[in-house]
Amino acid sequence: MNLEEFFNMGGYAVYVWSSYGIALLVLLVNIIAPLRQRKKLLHGIAATARRRARRNA
Amino acid sequence: MFNNFFHRMASPKHFYRLAGILIPWLAVPCLLLTLAGLYYGLVKAPPDYQQGDSYRIMFIHVPAAWMSMFIYVVMAGAGAIGLIWRIKLAEMVAISSAPIGASFTFLALVTGSIWGKPMWGTWWVWDARLTSELILLFLYLGVIALNNAIDDKRMAARAVAILALVGVINIPIIHYSVEWWNTLHQGPTVTKFDKPSIHLSMLIPLLLMAVAFKLYYAFVVLMRARCEVLDRERNSGWVKELAEKT
Amino acid sequence: MTPKRKKRIMLIGLMLAGVAIAAGFALQAFNENLMFFYTPSEVSAGEAPAGRMIRVGGLVTEGSVQRQSDGLTVQFDVTDNNKTITVQYTGILPDLFREGQGIVAHGQLQEDRLFVAAEVLAKHDENYMPPEVADALKATHDAATSDNAKKVN
Numbered sequence: 515m516n517l518e519e520f521f522n523m524g525g526y527a528v529y530v531w532s533s534y535g536i537a538l539l540v541l542l543v544n545i546i547a548p549l550r551q552r553k554k555l556l557h558g559i560a561a562t563a564r565r566r567a568r569r570n571a
Numbered sequence: 572m573f574n575n576f577f578h579r580m581a582s583p584k585h586f587y588r589l590a591g592i593l594i595p596w597l598a599v600p601c602l603l604l605t606l607a608g609l610y611y612g613l614v615k616a617p618p619d620y621q622q623g624d625s626y627r628i629m630f631i632h633v634p635a636a637w638m639s640m641f642i643y644v645v646m647a648g649a650g651a652i653g654l655i656w657r658i659k660l661a662e663m664v665a666i667s668s669a670p671i672g673a674s675f676t677f678l679a680l681v682t683g684s685i686w687g688k689p690m691w692g693t694w695w696v697w698d699a700r701l702t703s704e705l706i707l708l709f710l711y712l713g714v715i716a717l718n719n720a721i722d723d724k725r726m727a728a729r730a731v732a733i734l735a736l737v738g739v740i741n742i743p744i745i746h747y748s749v750e751w752w753n754t755l756h757q758g759p760t761v762t763k764f765d766k767p768s769i770h771l772s773m774l775i776p777l778l779l780m781a782v783a784f785k786l787y788y789a790f791v792v793l794m795r796a797r798c799e800v801l802d803r804e805r806n807s808g809w810v811k812e813l814a815e816k817t
Numbered sequence: 818m819t820p821k822r823k824k825r826i827m828l829i830g831l832m833l834a835g836v837a838i839a840a841g842f843a844l845q846a847f848n849e850n851l852m853f854f855y856t857p858s859e860v861s862a863g864e865a866p867a868g869r870m871i872r873v874g875g876l877v878t879e880g881s882v883q884r885q886s887d888g889l890t891v892q893f894d895v896t897d898n899n900k901t902i903t904v905q906y907t908g909i910l911p912d913l914f915r916e917g918q919g920i921v922a923h924g925q926l927q928e929d930r931l932f933v934a935a936e937v938l939a940k941h942d943e944n945y946m947p948p949e950v951a952d953a954l955k956a957t958h959d960a961a962t963s964d965n966a967k968k969v970n
Contacts (some may be wrong), residue, residue, distance in 0.1 A: 692911030
């Protein structure tokens with residue numbers, strides 16, 4: 515199978531590749547979202563802890 | 572002894588640590604299986620005798636649809652365990668599953684629509700299969716919205732679990748819709764009792780993708796549940812210690 | 818198991834049973850509306866509402882497809898291997914449309930029993946295989962049927 519045939523998908527390129535593209539996008543977003551949330555949570559918790567420590571000092 | 576082990580596992584601190592170790596061990600096989608599935612599905616598998624190359628959408632569509640139902644059952648099951656035994660971890664797994672399940676439901680609907688246009692001749696019809704799958708998406712969105720609407724985390728978990736359990740009735744309806752009623756959607760291929768009516772060269776990538784999606788759910792739900800743990804345990808000593816180190 | 822937990826399990830079980838029964842009744846009541854299409858037999862038996870747009874589903878009879886001179890209008894028979902309905906349709910057919918294929922036509926039954934469709938959708942089966950395998954299957958099937966024909970003769 516040559517490359518051009520592969521990308522052409524027997525004339526269904528738009529349908530096949532858009533499906534795979536959307537799937538990739540959705541699956542990546544679902545990985546990135548908790549990564550960012552975890553970072554945000556840890557930063558928030560650390561900031562609160564510092565503020566409390568300063569107030570108590 | 573067993574009880575002790577179980578409680579340690581279910582303690583948020585141990586869960587957080589264990590999940591952190593497990594995630595890469597699930598993510599790497601998931602990636603490898605996905606690559607293998609894509610290779611066999613897009614390159615090695617021959618075109619279909621009727622649908623040509625358009626049938627390759629199946630390798631995303633079918634595993635995503637399976638996951639949409641599987642995750643819902645896990646979510647409702649975890650919700651029930653949370654309701655009965657009041658195990659915090661079960662509550663966290665239940666609520667962490669909702670966005671992932673919603674994503675797979677969305678993918679099943681969208682890829683199905685993209686597949687339906689060239690093959691059936693329409694993006695969408697209101698037949699029993701498509702409609703019940705759309706209701707599944709709304710159930711997931713309802714669970715997420717309900718959880719966000721209630722400030723108290725434990726109250727929210729109980730409300731969410733009840734909604735999830737009521738919605739479980741939709742799962743057999745989705746599965747059997749193509750047998751109980753006339754639908755535009757065709758009947759089951761792989762889960763038929765006699766023998767799967769799919770050629771081996773096409774079944775292999777389908778199963779590879781299905782296992783990859785299961786692993787994907789496993790590590791993403793752990794990632795989300797870890798965030799839930801941090802959020803709920805933000806006042807405990809070990810979380811503060813962890814936060815200071817970052 | 819503490820009595821409290823037992824009670825919770827009972828409550829959840831009762832709730833699930835209640836929901837299942839309610840859903841069962843609801844689906845039973847709306848059974849007809851959940852059917853996406855009528856079969857030619859149902860239409861012949863007068864079970865489909867007359868004078869309304871309905872959907873009819875079945876297999877396109879082999880050798881029945883006729884294209885009219887305008888190049889866009891097609892006429893074909895749809896069958897459920899029991900009763901047959903003739904369908905007329907003007908427009909673009911889906912890629913999967915062919916003789917022997919399952920289709921669903923949306924339209925209205927005329928006085929002269931001709932079903933004029935506004936939309937034709939193709940239904941695909943649950944079989945997936947490479948073209949060579951399909952050809953081989955067809956060849957063995959044809960051989961078997963001609964064998965049977967010989968035996969009859």
